[in-house]
Amino acid sequence: MHTFPYEPLRILAAVLFVVLMVGAYWHYRHRKQHDFFTKYKMPIVCVMVIVTLFVFYTALFAGKGTTGHLSVYYFGNTQGPFEYGPELPLMSSIKFFLHFDDFKRVEDIASHPANIPPPLKRNHAEHVTIDLVAEEVIAELADGTTFNYWVFNEQVPGPMLRVRVGDTITVNLKNEMSSLHMHSVDFHATTGPGGGAKALQVPPGETRSLTWKALAPGAYIYHCASKHSVGAHNAHGQYGLIIVEPEEGFPLVDREFYVVQGEFYTRGKTGDKGFVAFDSQAMLDEMPNYVVFNGRVNGINGKMEAKVGERVRIFFGNGGVAKTSAFHVIGEIFDNVHHEAGTLMNHNVQTTLVPAGGATIVDFLLDVPGDYILVDHALARMDKGAWGAIKVTGEENHDIFRPHQAVDSRAHH
Numbered sequence: 001m002h003t004f005p006y007e008p009l010r011i012l013a014a015v016l017f018v019v020l021m022v023g024a025y026w027h028y029r030h031r032k033q034h035d036f037f038t039k040y041k042m043p044i045v046c047v048m049v050i051v052t053l054f055v056f057y058t059a060l061f062a063g064k065g066t067t068g069h070l071s072v073y074y075f076g077n078t079q080g081p082f083e084y085g086p087e088l089p090l091m092s093s094i095k096f097f098l099h100f101d102d103f104k105r106v107e108d109i110a111s112h113p114a115n116i117p118p119p120l121k122r123n124h125a126e127h128v129t130i131d132l133v134a135e136e137v138i139a140e141l142a143d144g145t146t147f148n149y150w151v152f153n154e155q156v157p158g159p160m161l162r163v164r165v166g167d168t169i170t171v172n173l174k175n176e177m178s179s180l181h182m183h184s185v186d187f188h189a190t191t192g193p194g195g196g197a198k199a200l201q202v203p204p205g206e207t208r209s210l211t212w213k214a215l216a217p218g219a220y221i222y223h224c225a226s227k228h229s230v231g232a233h234n235a236h237g238q239y240g241l242i243i244v245e246p247e248e249g250f251p252l253v254d255r256e257f258y259v260v261q262g263e264f265y266t267r268g269k270t271g272d273k274g275f276v277a278f279d280s281q282a283m284l285d286e287m288p289n290y291v292v293f294n295g296r297v298n299g300i301n302g303k304m305e306a307k308v309g310e311r312v313r314i315f316f317g318n319g320g321v322a323k324t325s326a327f328h329v330i331g332e333i334f335d336n337v338h339h340e341a342g343t344l345m346n347h348n349v350q351t352t353l354v355p356a357g358g359a360t361i362v363d364f365l366l367d368v369p370g371d372y373i374l375v376d377h378a379l380a381r382m383d384k385g386a387w388g389a390i391k392v393t394g395e396e397n398h399d400i401f402r403p404h405q406a407v408d409s410r411a412h413h
């Protein structure tokens with residue numbers, strides 16, 4: 001494993017610094033006999049200053065990520081299966097800094113929760129082609145806060161893909177020329193090494209393809225699985241859901257929504273304004289500043305509408321990379337839950353667990369108008385952005401829900 005040799009360099013720098021200090025002292029004591037140090041005083045001072053700064057810089061930032069615009073996995077400590085290289089993370093940091101103004105700005109990174117492919121109405125298997133584009137862009141994570149996202153098709157989560165069990169799927173993954181990193185896809189719906197990730201490791205500017213067969217129905221996460229840290233790629237927004245419909249399809253409902261939870265690890269605090277850099281140490285510590293639905297704070301809020309009497313289905317995934325979601329809709333009870341998005345059905349569920357790299361499929365009937373807020377019921381995460389409302393309009397149903405007139409009890413005394 002060849003990492004950047006900052007440890008020996010730091011020791012060398014410290015030794016040099018001590019030698020120079022001793023030399024300077026020696027020069028001070030014998031300044032009449034030796035004019036060498038007098039002659040080269042300024043260069044010596046400069047070298048000492050540079051060495052000191054280097055020692056402080058490496059001591060401060062080694063293994064912690066970097067400041068300012070340097071958002072990549074700099075000197076990241078990974079015990080994972082990938083080696084560094086062929087390019088040092090430091091080089092990526094420098095390149096990111098140099099090309100900061102060239103990265104594409106995306107207006108709204110959030111995948112629209114209602115803008116998804118409709119149910120498949122076919123009774124036979126097909127050969128389906130899926131085109132995905134990996135790209136590194138800059139977009140808002142919260143109002144006034146921007147982040148360097150790594151995405152599929154310019155959105156977080158990546159597009160909701162929809163196939164039928166028995167389908168043969170050819171995936172073409174293109175990695176944009178502007179990318180600084182290798183990207184890939186691991187489909188949890190795929191049976192084969194890496195879920196396809198090894199065949200689909202794509203260097204910037206290239207395309208790779210893979211054909212696989214969907215063997216089992218459900219809702220499956222797909223995500224990037226590239227070095228130097230798979231977690232870091234996911235924590236930049238590279239995940240989505242692929243729905244594999246059963247032969248008979250899912251029972252038809254009135255509305256379907258697509259929501260994927262994710263975590264963002266940024267330097268500084270939740271709510272800091274301006275460009276915020278990725279913090280690899282915070283990721284290792286599993287301490288995200290943001291936990292959000294569809295890639296950003298307010299990623300789904302105000303984008304979902306329904307009517308009283310309608311049945312709503314939510315395909316809900318968790319891109320991770322550390323937290324298990326306690327998925328809940330405030331004011332509703334899930335009539336049906338595909339436990340872990342599999343075939344085991346549960347009913348009358350208030351909160352369902354969705355692990356990192358997992359999903360669920362829930363549906364419920366809307367009886368009463370109002371705002372129904374999706375949350376991760378580990379509610380500290382609501383303050384980190386994990387919420388968004390479905391606006392339900394229609395007739396009041398006072399048999400089921402009836403607020404009473406406010407009574408001022410003081411009037412009776």
Ligand SMILES: [Cu+2]
Binds near residue numbers: 181183238
């Ligand atoms: Cu990636």
